[in-house]
Amino acid sequence: GHPEVHRDVAGALWSLAGNQDNQMTIAQSGGVEPLVNLLKVGSSAAQETAAGALFALAEASINRVSIAEAGGISPLVALFESGSDEAKEQAAGALQALVMNNPPNQLSVAQDLVEMLCNGSSSAQEHVTQLIRNLAKEPENRGAIAKAGAVPQLVQQLERGSEKAMVEAAAGLRLIALKSTKHRSNVTQELVKLLA
Structure with a gap:
């Protein structure tokens, strides 16, 4: 797909993930892995929206497990080196959410x-x-x-x-x-x- 499409889809998922029911639907529909992948290979804007969507998804404890299992932690941390300021901010939020009640x-x-x-x-x-x-x-x-x-x-x-x-x-x-x-x-x- 086209980089702008990735950015826009991740952005739409980010918006939807503000709702708890949607958080579960996105995860159950297999949305976590492609978002994690965008952190690694997406454009700067796609990384921002993917990190933001993962931050929102991590509000649900079951998604904290899914994001970690999909290998999401390392690419979120990597954004501190390579990401835009917005990506860094969303990554920090996502990482703070991922650790909640999850040793x-x-x-x-x-x-x-x-x-x-x-x-x-x-x-x-x-x-x-x-x-x-x-x-x-x-x-x-x-x-x-x-x-x-x-x-x-x-x-x-x-x-x-x-x-x-x-x-x-x-x-x-x-x-x-x-x-x-x-x-x-x-x-x-x-x-x-x-x-x-």
């Missing part, structure tokens, strides 16, 4: 975000650091974020990141440290290493 997704999202912190551009790292901070506001996400190895990477952002990334990293570390004594100890040790 496997919490860990998968955290692992992909940490990977992007290790290897992404400074702009991508800023977006990822901000998202990690936002995810860490929810106590249930903090363990997954720490388990995925985010603490040393956030400390790296304190040392080498942009000013924005530093602020987000500091806030994220504070939130992760609230999780448990073990996490406080982990965060503290990494911060002390930074002073050495």
Whole structure:
């Protein structure tokens, strides 16, 4: 199909996905996989609308599983490197929705975000650091974020990141440290290493 058609169809699905019944219908009709595919191969505009549609679909808990099973997490994270500002915003929303009450997704999202912190551009790292901070506001996400190895990477952002990334990293570390004594100890040790 034509890129504009993909964009328009994804946009129509995004509009329809605002309604809970439609969220189920879209998923049951096999709509998730083509939307995930558009994240990888679509035009910039198609990526935006596909990410927005997945964000809306992820409101339904069953769709959070379907999106993850369709391989949707990694291409959403990849938009922090390659997507437009709108695509990045929709991807962040979709990822935040995907982790709600879903421990496997919490860990998968955290692992992909940490990977992007290790290897992404400074702009991508800023977006990822901000998202990690936002995810860490929810106590249930903090363990997954720490388990995925985010603490040393956030400390790296304190040392080498942009000013924005530093602020987000500091806030994220504070939130992760609230999780448990073990996490406080982990965060503290990494911060002390930074002073050495």
